Amino acid sequence: MTRIFNEETPAIHERIGWVQTVSLNPPTLQDNTADADRLRFALQKSLNADWVDIDFSVLKKLPFALREWGFSVRCILAEEKGRWIVTGILNPHGNVTAAGVAVDLGTSRVVLRLLNLLTGDILLEDAMDNPQLAVGPDILSRIHACDRNEGLARLNHLIVEGVNRRIDRMTDFCGLTAKDIYLMAVSGNTCMTHLFLNLSPRWMIREPYIPVINRPGLQQAASLGIAINPAARILVLPNIGSYFGGDLLAGILCAGMGQSEETHMLVDVGTNAEVVLGNQNWLIACAGAAGPALEGGVTQMGMMAGPGVIDQVTVDGESGVLQVHTIDEKAPVGICGSGLIDLAAGLFLAGMVDVRGKFVPAACGDRLVQSAGIANFEIVPADDSGTGKAIRISQADMDSLLRSKAAMYTILETIMTTVNVSWKELTTFYVAGTFGAFIRPAAAVSIGMLPDLPREKFISLGNSSLQGATRVLTDRNSLQEIDHIREKITYIELNVNQEFMNRFSAAKFLPHTNRTLFPSVRVL
């Protein structure tokens, strides 16, 4: 867990937050409306809302609280489609905190953030491996697990209990209780949010690929088994479809694309490759699960990061000497996607890999080892490795990487061509997603995975899924913005036709068959 002090704290005012203090005129014989209706009218006025509901649990204590607190009350709110609800009330003269939790529900990793709903201060951050990994490593295996007896129930139970345990730990650490949490925002891909909601993802992978729900909206914590305040509402960010989840909407929200006059591209390089292109007037999206051409393509690069995993590699152009950096600076045990891209870029620029991605024996020297008829490049010798075995990358791995990067570039190129936008029209190229956060754009450009734009145009959004969920908790207007984004987005299916396959073939070279597309990439 990480205690966060005043970092990334958004400015929060009653005007935009979920906490609203109202002072009511005490009732008289002439003004004798009921307590709840008195509060409702006051909030409707202050929120300019047609209707404000009051959660049943609040009704029970409202008359006592109003009289104890002098008819002034701090209300914790939630909203959906203009319909507001009071989920909790606090003494405005007291110092009791109302907390919120933002959750990035990743397929591999779940990150939680506890924050103060009154001030917007982030109190604590915590993360865990998605406990559903025990059932299946990826989306597909988990969806198939749902077809087995009680599979969905088990997957749901794993994530709900996992989240509950982390929330307990976090609130404990901050001197709060889980009951102090009145609002939760959850961002994830469509499968993860379905499993979290205990809804069957079965038809998401069967033509015509239909999720149960696109806009889950507000749900009561109690009905989802989340052990926070039972009246708390949980907002699950909406998705666009089976292959385009709320995590990506969160990214678009964080990048501000829906409100920009200029045109931007956003790529989420997670388990899948999801791309959004556009501005305040139009947004085009597509996801990379585009048929057999890409199967095992983009996805295979997303190896799990963890302590000792190599995430950065530099190759000295002159000497061919490798320098590696590992997560937590532990002895190396393997290599993850960003490390692989660094490695491929370094080897290519040093002439140790050719334009077809093949190891060049003369340049690689001792590092190239033949094993079972396949060339293996030794990244870390056995002596320096944390496992006692050498860490190697085979020619097959390199071939696979080339297919992946080619698939990525082809998707980007296709979407640009489809809407007739050229690379130089892009103001920003946002890279989102956990994996994306670690990619060095220069390396990705060197191997032709990302387009050859000025490096300053690449902006990593970090964990934009978590940031988007955080935004929802600190800025109530963001819900409307998410709805606007949803309405504006056109989701296009990638048409894997001959033209696409031609582009794909051309992209399977380093950096590309058409070198003029990558003028900045210069091999030594």
Add this chain to the structure above:
Amino acid sequence: MTRIFNEETPAIHERIGWVQTVSLNPPTLQDNTADADRLRFALQKSLNADWVDIDFSVLKKLPFALREWGFSVRCILAEEKGRWIVTGILNPHGNVTAAGVAVDLGTSRVVLRLLNLLTGDILLEDAMDNPQLAVGPDILSRIHACDRNEGLARLNHLIVEGVNRRIDRMTDFCGLTAKDIYLMAVSGNTCMTHLFLNLSPRWMIREPYIPVINRPGLQQAASLGIAINPAARILVLPNIGSYFGGDLLAGILCAGMGQSEETHMLVDVGTNAEVVLGNQNWLIACAGAAGPALEGGVTQMGMMAGPGVIDQVTVDGESGVLQVHTIDEKAPVGICGSGLIDLAAGLFLAGMVDVRGKFVPAACGDRLVQSAGIANFEIVPADDSGTGKAIRISQADMDSLLRSKAAMYTILETIMTTVNVSWKELTTFYVAGTFGAFIRPAAAVSIGMLPDLPREKFISLGNSSLQGATRVLTDRNSLQEIDHIREKITYIELNVNQEFMNRFSAAKFLPHTNRTLFPSVRVL
């Protein structure tokens, strides 16, 4: 329990009921929106609604149901302020019933009605004494009981468990289960609905007399502890204030006063006396709990009805012979309000009671017995009584009855004077409430309790509270009508000033000091 066959069955169509069948286009690659959103859009269109929610329990089974039923689905709905919710789905090709329950939550008696939400057919009716009688006989004693430890919890538990048991019995009898009930409408006075909702009525009897809530709206059955379908919604009819409950709104709804061009009066003679006067343009209401002048006034007439209780009395003007009718025609054990009014009217018209309500010894003869210095009139001799003791009414009882009837008439007269409407302008005089259902208008007019109008203008609404709740279950437009009534009503506090007390004094005679107000009443 009473099995009801095709009696009082309102015509119900999908257009006005709570069940709506929709056929969806099956999803395709080109039309691949999520199941829930597909259903939502279809319902929004067919209901002309801005937003349709789907209960979480429905979401869970929706994808399976849609595919099994060929994308056609029968939806059970609820609505509040234009916001709809699907609380259940049924196979449109099957013959599964969705049921509803209407409840009249009386202080003394609770009546339940089970009906088929698809057809509007009333399946069964059942009644019970309000189990809260074990704590206190009337509103005041129950509110005071709430101040004791766990008093509210106990009162709530009593009524919730009582209702649950009756519902179980009723559904069993009809071959249904409680889970088949998707909608419930509850009508009662403000205190009874508060106790049902587990909300404190404490401040209703303390100046300035504030209830917790006026518009409880829809609540989830599960959150109220009502053991029907957990997704079912319970609509508690709104109230106007502490002394003007949803039961009376139900009466106004049933009388159709809010939609009539002509002016009507409605009097609910229950535990309290509540009066409404008006038409489609205006409605004036007041309740009879108007200060010390009336304390123990109107209320004392409302004695409990039960087997053996005398509910009708006729007095032969010539012979002075009494004939009594008892409930269930059992041997007499006591006398209730309607019997008392009959008795007083009969004795007065026969000259056995004078204009001041005093027994006339010469006319009463043997029936008048002195006991502890007070005259007692023997209604039933010991030999004919079901208790072995004579059933008597004392001069004190008669004095109390005169105060009660005077209070009632004074309230009616005051409200008429306040809005400057004369008796002959009234088209109908509706008598509502359990007690009111048994009053013979002729007798009530004879003692000057009700105004001297042509007898055909008096219409008894019977249990209009139950009928109003039934209407809510069979006609979804009635909710809007109830809201309109609420908005139109002006609630006036009776001003117990010198003028009121003068009127009250004048009304304490039989039928009234001013005999010209009761031209039809002729003493033998």
